[in-house]
Amino acid sequence: MTMDQRTLDNIATLIPAAQDKARAFMDAIAESNRLPTGWYVSIISGLRSYAEQDILYQEGRTTPGPIVTNAPAGYSTHNFGVAFDLGIFDADGRYIDDLPDRGIMSEAQVSDYYRYLAPIGKALGLIWGGDWESIDDEPHYELNLWPDLRETERLAKLRYLHSRGEEIE
Numbered sequence: 001m002t003m004d005q006r007t008l009d010n011i012a013t014l015i016p017a018a019q020d021k022a023r024a025f026m027d028a029i030a031e032s033n034r035l036p037t038g039w040y041v042s043i044i045s046g047l048r049s050y051a052e053q054d055i056l057y058q059e060g061r062t063t064p065g066p067i068v069t070n071a072p073a074g075y076s077t078h079n080f081g082v083a084f085d086l087g088i089f090d091a092d093g094r095y096i097d098d099l100p101d102r103g104i105m106s107e108a109q110v111s112d113y114y115r116y117l118a119p120i121g122k123a124l125g126l127i128w129g130g131d132w133e134s135i136d137d138e139p140h141y142e143l144n145l146w147p148d149l150r151e152t153e154r155l156a157k158l159r160y161l162h163s164r165g166e167e168i169e
């Protein structure tokens with residue numbers, strides 16, 4: 001699959017090990033033929049700085065609009081360049097997450113398409129957000145840096161390394 005500019009730009013924000021996994025994942029998705037003809041996958045989110053995370057966190061709290069995240073700065077693995085989100089687009093280039101609101105597809109169908117891709121990412125050793133008990137985040141994948149740590153412990157270690165300006169690898 002030729003990766004679009006958005007995908008390339010988002011991959012470039014990740015730490016090297018996550019970049020490698022993201023590229024391998026995109027290649028494996030292309031080879032898998034798990035999506036209908038003409039559909040494609042983009043990486044729509046990569047690194048989010050603490051400042052960017054804080055802006056998101058304030059939405060629906062101190063700034064207008066609905067709440068979009070429960071993670072303050074430092075509490076999303078996106079803040080460390082180890083996580084990325086996939087977006088699935090249909091043959092007309094429409095982001096399928098937008099289709100239920102337009103009556104074109106059900107939420108369950110959208111969910112199914114994201115779930116089809118999960119075994120591919122997991123086979124590469126990535127953690128899948130759809131496996132979390134706290135929040136079900138099917139487009140989300142992240143590097144499994146420390147397999148013996150739980151999610152909260154992994155985040156704490158990432159925050160600690162970040163606060164010391166240490167390399168995450």
Ligand SMILES: [Zn+2]
Nearest residue numbers: 083084085140
């Ligand atoms: Zn995510």
